[in-house]
Amino acid sequence: MTTVVNQSAPGGAARQAAGLPRLLPAAPEDLRAHLARYGPAPYRNQSGALIADVEASGLTGRGGAGFPVHRKLAAVARAGVRLAHRQQGRTVVVANGAESEPASRKDELLLQLAPNLVLDGLQLTAEAVGAAEAHLYLHYAPGPQILRALAERAARGLDRVAVTITQAPPRFLAGQETAVVNRLGGGPALPTFQPPRVSERGLGGAPTLVQNVETLAHLALIARYGPRWFRAVGTATEPGSMLTTIYRPDGKAHVREAAIGTPLRTLLGDGAEVQAWLVGGYHGTWLPMPDAAGITLDNASLGQFGAAAGAGVLAALPSGRCGLIEVARVTRYLAAESAGQCGPCLNGLPRIAAALAELAGPGHRRQTLTDLKRWSGPRNLVEGRGACNHPDGTVRFVRSALAVFEPEIQRHARGHCSASNHGATDRAPFLPLPPGMPTSEEDWN
Numbered sequence: 001m002t003t004v005v006n007q008s009a010p011g012g013a014a015r016q017a018a019g020l021p022r023l024l025p026a027a028p029e030d031l032r033a034h035l036a037r038y039g040p041a042p043y044r045n046q047s048g049a050l051i052a053d054v055e056a057s058g059l060t061g062r063g064g065a066g067f068p069v070h071r072k073l074a075a076v077a078r079a080g081v082r083l084a085h086r087q088q089g090r091t092v093v094v095a096n097g098a099e100s101e102p103a104s105r106k107d108e109l110l111l112q113l114a115p116n117l118v119l120d121g122l123q124l125t126a127e128a129v130g131a132a133e134a135h136l137y138l139h140y141a142p143g144p145q146i147l148r149a150l151a152e153r154a155a156r157g158l159d160r161v162a163v164t165i166t167q168a169p170p171r172f173l174a175g176q177e178t179a180v181v182n183r184l185g186g187g188p189a190l191p192t193f194q195p196p197r198v199s200e201r202g203l204g205g206a207p208t209l210v211q212n213v214e215t216l217a218h219l220a221l222i223a224r225y226g227p228r229w230f231r232a233v234g235t236a237t238e239p240g241s242m243l244t245t246i247y248r249p250d251g252k253a254h255v256r257e258a259a260i261g262t263p264l265r266t267l268l269g270d271g272a273e274v275q276a277w278l279v280g281g282y283h284g285t286w287l288p289m290p291d292a293a294g295i296t297l298d299n300a301s302l303g304q305f306g307a308a309a310g311a312g313v314l315a316a317l318p319s320g321r322c323g324l325i326e327v328a329r330v331t332r333y334l335a336a337e338s339a340g341q342c343g344p345c346l347n348g349l350p351r352i353a354a355a356l357a358e359l360a361g362p363g364h365r366r367q368t369l370t371d372l373k374r375w376s377g378p379r380n381l382v383e384g385r386g387a388c389n390h391p392d393g394t395v396r397f398v399r400s401a402l403a404v405f406e407p408e409i410q411r412h413a414r415g416h417c418s419a420s421n422h423g424a425t426d427r428a429p430f431l432p433l434p435p436g437m438p439t440s441e442e443d444w445n
């Protein structure tokens, strides 16, 4: 069960504009409540008109890669104009709600609480890039809130482009943008090599804009309140707020909207009960405590430790847990999730996962650690060699773990483990994996 830490009470746009949260109402808002709070989507009646505001706002994607949104909008709009000249059809927009990262809860919650904000964003981007087709891509069956929102909007004729819902398979790669386009085109949700980028040639060959659902919700607010409003929180170079899914030492998931630049210690806690932070989820980076305690939630600060905020998954691993066991379990999952289409995933990730499993057990061969460091090292067996970012993200997670949990590796080499010092319950998994996934090394057999 996910709790929401900072929901906004009903109170209209002025209150909303004043501070946080911007995106999360206290309870699911139907169309009536949404229109009372925000009014209708502010169409500009001109393709491309919103792009300058989005550029001035500094909005970046909230799906993980943090790419500037205006650049993708402009690329798809430009490609669309070229097609129109050749009378070859129109562009496509996709709201990506796959949330394929197992630890993330923010997109599902946003779609439950504020579906109309996401749908406004989808319609506004459709206008901005001249799209004739809009898709909503979800990893679970669409909930009642989203179905009701679509029906209510259709009844009032609010949407200019019809929205098609497609369900993603519950796989880690299903939310990657080329996998999204493949799935929407009726194929398997597997990534493919780029170029061409989907913004040039995506669904059915049409220039396709894929944006995370949270990105679209921010865009819907920027269209209403403007770039200066958006920049009222955040840092000068990384403006705005972001939804985070936070695991404090109690292991429960909380979704919280945080200003970019917020000290991580206020979100995660940094007391003696915390041994390390994980920032950016399972393609993210482990940060050592207390060395990283002064860091803030922005890529400029996180970058000092080679980390990035990603899709906002933040976890504080408590002292009584074994980081090595957690990392071995998640890496095994990531290796199993790879499509096995490319060399690094086929040959590299299973070996890395097996080596980590050996380190997480009692004692290991010295060669195993040497091999593991080599395989997961920069530009070695895995990095930069796949069709998608999955192998790179996985080795980033592993590399940081090898550095942060070095003392635990030594402890295991001597036949000890932090978790066993603290009673049997501490062996229960801390980092979540999808239901049905093995929870211990023995479960995999």
Ligand SMILES: Cc1cc2nc3c(=O)[nH]c(=O)nc-3n(C[C@H](O)[C@H](O)[C@H](O)COP(=O)(O)O)c2cc1C
Pocket (backbone or CB within 6 Å): 060, 061, 062, 063, 064, 065, 066, 067, 096, 097, 098, 099, 100, 101, 172, 173, 174, 175, 176, 177, 178, 210, 211, 212, 213, 215, 216, 388, 389, 390
């Ligand atoms: C392995 C992998 C999984 C991804 N899963 C998601 C996802 O579930 N949801 C999402 O919005 N983006 C996901 N992304 C990022 C998308 O490829 C894409 O960059 C994003 O949807 C673009 O939206 P944004 O610019 O608004 O963030 C994933 C990327 C990778 C490499």
Ligand code: SF4
Pocket (backbone or CB within 6 Å): 173, 190, 191, 192, 338, 339, 340, 341, 342, 343, 344, 345, 346, 385, 386, 387, 388, 389, 390, 391
């Ligand atoms: S790099 Fe790995 S996950 Fe990505 S497409 Fe290739 S095999 Fe699949």
